[in-house]
Amino acid sequence: MNTDTHAAGAHDHHHGDSHAHGTFSTYMLGFVLSVVLTAIPFWLVMSGALPSKQITALVIMAFAVVQIVVHMIYFLHMNTTSENGWSMMALIFTIVMVVIALSGSLWVMNHLNSNMMPIHQMTGMK
The missing domain is CATH 1.10.287 (Helix Hairpins)
Structure with missing residues (x-):
């Protein structure tokens, strides 16, 4: 060989x-x-x-x-020059997704909290 x-x-x-x-x-x-x-x-x-x-x-x-x-x-x-900027684009995409998930979760929790029945109305329900 x-x-x-x-x-x-x-x-x-x-x-x-x-x-x-x-x-x-x-x-x-x-x-x-x-x-x-x-x-x-x-x-x-x-x-x-x-x-x-x-x-x-x-x-x-x-x-x-x-x-x-x-x-x-x-x-x-990470910097703007590594991998022709793709790592920065991935970071921006991740930030956008996290903001959407967090703001959506907070909106849903706030909406559910405002639609909850007050505790004094639940005491007579049996």
Whole structure:
């Protein structure tokens, strides 16, 4: 058997990855940012540092959005240039689907709540 035949049948394991994956330092930076972005909201809830529950919930949601961005950049390596923009299109599609599902669920729950029979009318029904 010729060695050229074996070399001609070899597979290319690179699969066209032109963008760089993260280094150890970028993964560690992403990890540290994730820990900080988790610890701060935990402390806010446990200490009751903010005056109302609504403000606390809004601050926690803001931290969650920032943490999603950190995960997308440092762990998923998403940017507008990777895969000719298809990863960004998939992200936009996912966001649209999540917004539709969440808003639809909230609308249905609110509609069901407004159509529920008051508790004082249910006591006489037997």
